[in-house]
Amino acid sequence: MKVTINDVAKLAGVSMKTVSRVINKEPSVRKKTYDQVMQAVKELNYQPNIAARNLAGTSSFAIGLVYDNPNAYYVIDMQNGVLSRCRDEGYELVIHPCESNSANMAEEFITMIKRSRLAGLVLTPPLSEQQAIIDMLDELGIHYVRLLSGRAQEAKNSANNCIFVDDYAAAYEITEHLIQLGHKNIAFVLGDEEHKSTAERLAGYRDALKAHGIAQDDSLLYHGTYSFESGVKGAKALLADGNPNQITAILGGNDEVAAGALFAARLMNIEIPGQLSISGFEDSPFSRQTWPKLTTAHQANNIISEHAARLLFSKTRGHRKNDKEVSHVFTPSMVVRESTGRVTQ
Amino acid sequence: MKVTINDVAKLAGVSMKTVSRVINKEPSVRKKTYDQVMQAVKELNYQPNIAARNLAGTSSFAIGLVYDNPNAYYVIDMQNGVLSRCRDEGYELVIHPCESNSANMAEEFITMIKRSRLAGLVLTPPLSEQQAIIDMLDELGIHYVRLLSGRAQEAKNSANNCIFVDDYAAAYEITEHLIQLGHKNIAFVLGDEEHKSTAERLAGYRDALKAHGIAQDDSLLYHGTYSFESGVKGAKALLADGNPNQITAILGGNDEVAAGALFAARLMNIEIPGQLSISGFEDSPFSRQTWPKLTTAHQANNIISEHAARLLFSKTRGHRKNDKEVSHVFTPSMVVRESTGRVTQ
DNA sequence: TGCCAAAATGACAACGCTGTCAAATTGCTT
DNA sequence: AAGCAATTTGACAGCGTTGTCATTTTGGCA
Known part of the structure; x- marks a missing residue:
């Protein structure tokens, strides 16, 4: 029933240790021996016992x-x-x-x-x-x-x-995309501060604006978290009536945030993308399950x-x-x- | 560095095997012995080696x-x-x-x-x-x-x-909820046929209708899959202009499907829940990330x-x-x- | 052909635990 | 206090592999 390294060794006519060498791809095994062993392994459908390997070896599998x-x-x-x-x-x-x-x-x-x-x-x-x-x-x-x-x-x-x-490049590219669409007041609902991606995306956004001669305005930044709820909150805050900026685009820290922002915009009867453009990051399934679907940066x-x-x-x-x-x-x-x-x- | 069962045994003044008994909660260990061993385990911060246990024992951990x-x-x-x-x-x-x-x-x-x-x-x-x-x-x-x-x-x-x-009970309850809201033409976008949950939810839906004297109409059923896309398709098909039924509510096979149906309704400029009620199953985060949020059945x-x-x-x-x-x-x-x-x- | 280093192979002892079975201890009972 | 069964404990042999080191085989070269 249970095939061990010994069975393989016997069938292949070599020692246990040689079989071990073969299955671990160690050097110093003659081609012919290697083939013999592999043949036996296949024939017996040998599966090395993980527990034994873990126990005997220096590190586990x-x-x-x-x-x-x-x-x-x-x-x-x-x-x-x-x-x-x-x-x-x-x-x-x-x-x-x-x-x-x-x-x-x-x-x-x-x-x-x-x-x-x-x-x-x-x-x-x-x-x-x-x-x-x-x-x-x-x-x-x-x-x-x-x-x-x-x-x-x-x-x-x-x-x-x-x-x-x-993430820097991704943010740069997306920001540039928005700029090329004519946007100037581009807001950003940022993700968790302790994630480096947040800083990177912010940097990409800033450099893209700078490269195109658009002045920065920190009132266009919302410091949030990587969540749908944060996207909702952020967009609401940014788009609030009192806001003097005419925001025409919002970058979501990721797709969830963007989906949240989109949600908020809908609550405020703002048309997407007619009155407001929204973009996310990551290309998660989220980005395909909003309406309209999100522009984003694909990350496999x-x-x-x-x-x-x-x-x-x-x-x-x-x-x-x-x-x-x-x-x-x-x-x-x-x-x-x-x-x-x-x-x- | 590495604490083994022997170290514990030595410190506790018992045999290896007794320590083994204690950590495996086997019977036949005197309270006093048990305590001694546990004391030693704590003192040494002993972690049993999984690989060794797997190898020696009859089944793995x-x-x-x-x-x-x-x-x-x-x-x-x-x-x-x-x-x-x-x-x-x-x-x-x-x-x-x-x-x-x-x-x-x-x-x-x-x-x-x-x-x-x-x-x-x-x-x-x-x-x-x-x-x-x-x-x-x-x-x-x-x-x-x-x-x-x-x-x-x-x-x-x-x-x-x-x-x-x-799932039967859940579907029954939700269907009844809709009926009590005055709905009579309740459509159902079903999930994958091979999932038993699909049949169960369908049965619950049917029995609820029957219990309230509402005739069944198979043209109100859409046989789909458990996906957002299927929800979109299903709702579109059901709500198509040509459909003679006046559907006022749609049950989604699960929250994803319901979200998809909601999405489709939005595309068709149908107001939720004003013109159409939609409900899902499972209470996944999905159900809280649509607008409006989905009525559903919580499943922990x-x-x-x-x-x-x-x-x-x-x-x-x-x-x-x-x-x-x-x-x-x-x-x-x-x-x-x-x-x-x-x-x- | 013989010699030697290098390459290939093998013997055997761990690895840390559990299962088996035998030995020691306990706590009744008389 | 002795005797006995039940309970508790321990000694020891694996579990199936890898690491170490010794041994054998190979192939190149004089």
Whole structure:
């Protein structure tokens, strides 16, 4: 019933250890031997026992995905991306949702890592951006890959364990798009302050305005969070009657925020995009489930997370050095839909 | 650095095996001994090595969560519920998204189970409803708990490994709510045919109509899927000019569908709830992010899934029989929001 | 052909825990 | 106080793999 490494060894006419070498892709196995073993593996449909590998080896065959994010779409994409690589590599995925500001977070975190003796961690924002966590992991000597908001330049200088999403470029592009549609009073409902993406998107927005000679006005900024509700609140505040600016466009911190802003605009009987253009970020399903559909910046989270997992695995044993996986920058690309239009005077 | 069961044993002045008994809550340990051991465990902050336990024991310390569901909110809730129990029990959670109709699904499925030697499985719809899968698991002697759409009566007759959600009752209640608001031509955009929830919700709807002496009309049914897009399509079809019925209310198969229907109504310049009432199911965040917010039936998926995990663990070793966990029926409760209103003639 | 370093393979002891079964201890009962 | 069953504890052998180190085989070169 249960096929062990010994059965394979016997059938292939080699020692247990040689089979181990083959399945772990270690060097120093003759081609002929390799084939024999693989043949036997297939014949017996051998599945290495994860528990035994974990116990005997120096690190386990599992990685962790750590997140503190209320956005279900985001989390699922992350999971699926990482999971697909895990399957290919024969690793397990341990998901670890947590609350980054809870008192015993660090403690739970460590417990989890130690218990599972994880081979590595994929960290998503905002945890990937907390220096305390990074320091802790470094100290413990734990492999990890960070998903971060950042630009190409940063990537070059960074340690080789980061995956960047260039939110700056995305914001720049979207802002420019709005400017080219004739918008001048472009408001921005920002996401959580502690997310680096918020600062990056704001910077992109500002630089685009500057590049086109449009003066900045901080009263056009609303400091909120990455939530639908915040989008509603932000838009209401910005569009309130008393506001002296003639806002003709709103950037939402992400699609949820943008959807919220759109919602608020509708409550105020404002036509989209006739009277007001709205744009989001991320191209989550949200952006396709509003009416009109949102202009946004496409960000393939499943691919990004898969890449992160790939990078993490490249730091693990059993991987040739010629798999030269390095830090990488993903740049979201703008998707123009129906929520943005030419400004009408 | 690494604390093993031997360290604890030494400190507590007992044998390794006794420590094992304590941490596994096995009977036959004197109170005094138990306390000594627990004291040592705390003192050393001992974390049992999962891999070793898995290897030595008869089953592993991990359970699987199997799903084939595009609804991110649903999946996340399920995960979190199961995960919270896993943490309490010291188990790991292996998530297993899959495509129920893919050719090699069963194969992958088995591979996963065997590799991880899972202690059990939590199955969500629609997989939990596929007899072929149930048979396979029974044959392999694998523990599992099913999440199903069903009613109290069914629960009594069922094997003791099912958690039911009474979609029938929910649909009945919502339909009655609409009837009481004066609606007579109530349309229904149904979800995927292969989901039992679809049949259950339809039955509840039908029985409510019957109970109130309202004739049924199959032209008021739209057979779709559990997606936003389907809701859009369905509502468009139902509300098309050519339709002779004066539909005043639409039931969405779930909140996504309802949101889609709402979207479609908006495109057709139909006022909600003035001209048309719309209701969903599940009370997902969706239902709070439309305008107006959706009337729906609250279904606490995280609690439901936690209960499922609890039931599964009760079938696992190390659990007293007096933890009398049995099949359970959850009945969603209606949440009236702004998308349903009195019919205006 | 013979020699030697390099490459390939194997023997065997961990890894940290649980299951089995035997031994020691307890607490009744007489 | 002795005897006995029930309870509690412990010794020890795996579980299926990998890491270490010893051994064998290979292939190149004199």
